[in-house]
Amino acid sequence: MLNDWAFIGLFLIMAAIFPGAPIVLNSLIFGPKKSNPVKNSAYECGIETVGDTWVQFKVQYYIFALVFVVFDVETVFLFPFAVAFGQVGLFAVVEVVFFILILAAALVYAWRKGALQWV
Amino acid sequence: MDFSQLLSDPIGFIAGLLTGLLTGIGIPEPAARVVLMVIGVIVVASFCLVFPLFLIWFERRIVARMQDRMGPNRVGPQGLLQTIADALKLLTKEDITPIGADKIAYNIAPVLAVVAVISIWAVIPFAHNIVGTDVNVGALYIVSVGSLGTLAIMLGGWASNNKYALLGAFRTVAQLVSYEVPMILSLLVPVILARSMGMNDIVRAQEVWFLVSAPIAALIFFASSVAEVGRTPFDLLEAESEIVAGFHIEYSGMKFAMFFVAEFMHAFTVGALTAILFLGGWRGPFAEQYPILGVIYFMLKAFAGYFFVILLRATLPRIRIDHMLDLNWKFLTPVSLGAVVFTIVADKLIPLGAAPWFRAGVLFLANLLLGWITFWLLSGSARRMRQAEEGGEAGHGEEHGGQAEEHAPAHAPAH
Numbered sequence: 001m002l003n004d005w006a007f008i009g010l011f012l013i014m015a016a017i018f019p020g021a022p023i024v025l026n027s028l029i030f031g032p033k034k035s036n037p038v039k040n041s042a043y044e045c046g047i048e049t050v051g052d053t054w055v056q057f058k059v060q061y062y063i064f065a066l067v068f069v070v071f072d073v074e075t076v077f078l079f080p081f082a083v084a085f086g087q088v089g090l091f092a093v094v095e096v097v098f099f100i101l102i103l104a105a106a107l108v109y110a111w112r113k114g115a116l117q118w119v
Numbered sequence: 120m121d122f123s124q125l126l127s128d129p130i131g132f133i134a135g136l137l138t139g140l141l142t143g144i145g146i147p148e149p150a151a152r153v154v155l156m157v158i159g160v161i162v163v164a165s166f167c168l169v170f171p172l173f174l175i176w177f178e179r180r181i182v183a184r185m186q187d188r189m190g191p192n193r194v195g196p197q198g199l200l201q202t203i204a205d206a207l208k209l210l211t212k213e214d215i216t217p218i219g220a221d222k223i224a225y226n227i228a229p230v231l232a233v234v235a236v237i238s239i240w241a242v243i244p245f246a247h248n249i250v251g252t253d254v255n256v257g258a259l260y261i262v263s264v265g266s267l268g269t270l271a272i273m274l275g276g277w278a279s280n281n282k283y284a285l286l287g288a289f290r291t292v293a294q295l296v297s298y299e300v301p302m303i304l305s306l307l308v309p310v311i312l313a314r315s316m317g318m319n320d321i322v323r324a325q326e327v328w329f330l331v332s333a334p335i336a337a338l339i340f341f342a343s344s345v346a347e348v349g350r351t352p353f354d355l356l357e358a359e360s361e362i363v364a365g366f367h368i369e370y371s372g373m374k375f376a377m378f379f380v381a382e383f384m385h386a387f388t389v390g391a392l393t394a395i396l397f398l399g400g401w402r403g404p405f406a407e408q409y410p411i412l413g414v415i416y417f418m419l420k421a422f423a424g425y426f427f428v429i430l431l432r433a434t435l436p437r438i439r440i441d442h443m444l445d446l447n448w449k450f451l452t453p454v455s456l457g458a459v460v461f462t463i464v465a466d467k468l469i470p471l472g473a474a475p476w477f478r479a480g481v482l483f484l485a486n487l488l489l490g491w492i493t494f495w496l497l498s499g500s501a502r503r504m505r506q507a508e509e510g511g512e513a514g515h516g517e518e519h520g521g522q523a524e525e526h527a528p529a530h531a532p533a534h
């Protein structure tokens with residue numbers, strides 16, 4: 001068991017080193033280093049960027065992210081149930097159905113409130 | 120030396136051989152095990168980094184065929200070395216960091232994108248004993264590691280100090296984050312059917328492919344995974360004709376290449392995950408005795424899924440953002456919630472010792488019922504929309520539409 005997670009830990013480290021190495025090789029050794037202000041400017045339509053890039057964004061994106069958080073957290077609760085599914089009785093199944101219905105009610109609420117409407 | 124073990128358990132055979140070698144030259148046993156683990160990690164990780172070179176060639180050739188062109192066929196036999204030539208070219212390109220970019224986030228993003236995809240392969244079973252590591256929470260691990268890719272794209276788009284890239288990052292929030300919900304919910308269905316989150320357990324539980332017992336979950340999983348990869352028809356985050364290239368507009372050289380590696384490997388991972396969760400993974404005739412056969416079955420199924428992803432890319436035009444969000448929140452998410460409910464109820468009602476075919480048949484019928492209800496609701500709402508449109512033109516159409524709405528549920532049980 002501990003061995004499995006040691007493997008995954010090693011794997012994550014390797015997975016970071018493998019793509020990191022060619023990037024470092026490229027930027028430090030093989031790639032040319034002749035930068036100038038024009039080359040390094042932001043790519044747009046040929047004219048210099050007007051104003052700050054990190055502008056205020058549309059609140060719609062934020063609402064979708066919020067709805068996602070609700071669903072993501074609640075689905076995590078369903079995974080332990082799924083694993084224990086063989087041992088639980090019919091009563092627990094009914095309970096989970098109610099849980100999912102409450103989830104669905106949240107979706108219907110967001111829907112009715114117009115949070116899912118792209119404007 | 121027992122060479123029949125090479126056929127039945129190749130990994131164990133090679134591991135035994137190497138342990139013998141290492142302890143032979145005086146390395147203690149625990150240290151030898153660590154060395155073996157490192158070798159295993161390097162083999163799987165480098166496979167994941169080199170394999171996209173082949174995938175890119177494969178996809179370019181297939182898409183070219185579908186569009187009635189030749190595709191790359193000059194460098195090497197059938198153009199196989201084209202991608203390697205491209206990678207070498209990108210290695211000698213200048214690495215540009217735009218003025219005002221958030222340096223740390225800008226440099227981490229391409230690495231994180233690749234890490235997210237490669238790490239999934241740590242738990243993918245190629246055969247029953249050819250697997251990186253068979254953790255008992257494999258499905259949850261895939262979900263959690265896979266969503267790092269979304270983070271990478273967001274980071275890259277935000278850190279580039281470019282308005283197009285920022286638009287790409289916004290769309291990432293709307294798309295990738297949204298489509299994770301139906302993906303996780305439909306992933307829940309095979310976990311329920313197998314009663315385990317371990318990937319090997321899920322494959323073992325498929326005496327009958329889960330495609331038969333959970334067709335709706337399979338379709339939803341595939342569709343939302345394609346959206347997670349972010350390619351046509353869901354390529355809003357890098358739409359060339361609207362926001363030039365979206366999140367990777369400012370990237371050059373190897374960093375750009377890494378985003379590409381991540382995308383292609385992710386597309387293949389979608390095929391592989393679909394194969395494992397719904398198409399029986401490495402299962403097939405004689406796969407238990409000869410794991411090499413299992414690897415072949417698994418790869419064939421994974422490539423079938425990947426081919427379907429390519430087919431979608433070559434066939435469908437880009438979807439509009441409001442349609443994309445409606446498809447997710449108003450169709451895929453409710454239906455996948457329904458699929459979970461129908462699966463747990465139907466599976467609990469089946470007696471314990473039932474034959475696998477009987478169980479799959481009952482679950483298939485439950486899915487048919489869900490499909491029929493979905494179709495009925497959709498056609499009902501379409502009819503209402505049509506009538507509302509007609510009501511706008513004619514005077515008393517609205518009243519008629521209201522009546523139809525009242526009548527529809529009353530008629531439902533009679534059908």
